[in-house]
Amino acid sequence: MILWTIQTEEAWEQLNKKGCITGVMDYIEPSWLSSYHWMMQQMKDRIGSPPCKHLFPVWAWYQWDSSNRKKPDLRSAGHLPKNVKGVRIEFSCDKNAGLLSDFTLWHYVLNYWYLPESMADDEKFDAEIKKQGTTYFEAKPHPTPKIHQKIVRSWNKIFDLDWDKTDISVPKYQKSIQATIWQLRMEQVRSCKHFKAR
Structure with a gap:
């Protein structure tokens, strides 16, 4: 290439x-x-x-x-x-x-953001975080291992170049x-x- x-x-x-x-x-x-x-x-x-x-x-x-x-x-x-x-x-x-x-999606990794599957998934994840009284991009890594792992796993989508979702990826x-x-x-x-x- x-x-x-x-x-x-x-x-x-x-x-x-x-x-x-x-x-x-x-x-x-x-x-x-x-x-x-x-x-x-x-x-x-x-x-x-x-x-x-x-x-x-x-x-x-x-x-x-x-x-x-x-x-x-x-x-x-x-x-x-x-x-x-x-x-x-x-x-x-x-x-x-x-x-x-x-x-563009690499910026989710740089900023320690969760890369959602959809906007509904994004809202669900934000609601889960708010229940704990934390934000996932201010605490790096997030103090709850389960949430940290979920954030990190979400980043794998940056390598799927065929993945596109309205309002998230093109x-x-x-x-x-x-x-x-x-x-x-x-x-x-x-x-x-x-x-x-x-």
């Missing part, structure tokens, strides 16, 4: 020099670290263990905006901090070496689909486009 990753020019230089780049913990928002660890465990379970211990994922796009706009548009803001020089790297990846997930052709890989090797690179972030 063809993927695109947005990286800094420094990462591009490292890829050229060392022949490989991996994810770096230093760039992760501290409040998201547990979400990244969850994704890393999913990667181990679904595509296999990293080539060496303590690797963080390299993030890429399979489908940036929709099936009609798969490649990230460098005219858009938000790829990197404003005015930072970066690169959009197009590369090939074996289907078994990359884990695809719904980018059809696959409309999704932004991200990919996580353990490492990017120079021999995978097909092209590179330099840009300055807007």
Whole structure:
């Protein structure tokens, strides 16, 4: 499959020099670290263990905006901090070496939200939480193991790219689909486009 990753020019230089780049913990928002660890465990379970211990994922796009706009548009803001020089790297990846997930639904994981089956399921879960006098996104992890497990299990839906529910998820052709890989090797690179972030 063809993927695109947005990286800094420094990462591009490292890829050229060392022949490989991996994810770096230093760039992760501290409040998201547990979400990244969850994704890393999913990667181990679904595509296999990293080539060496303590690797963080390299993030890429399979489908940036929709099936009609798969490649990230460098005219858009938000790829990197404003005015930072970066690169959009197009590369090939074996289907078994990359884990695809719904980018919008990934925010349920980042924010420790319950990902409901339906709006009715969402209301039922909220009512269950209110009975306990707690909120599931303020206590991380939730102090009740049963509720914590229910929240975490709900996140598995981010990997079902055919799953769409009104008011929760959209059809696959409309999704932004991200990919996580353990490492990017120079021999995978097909092209590179330099840009300055807007």
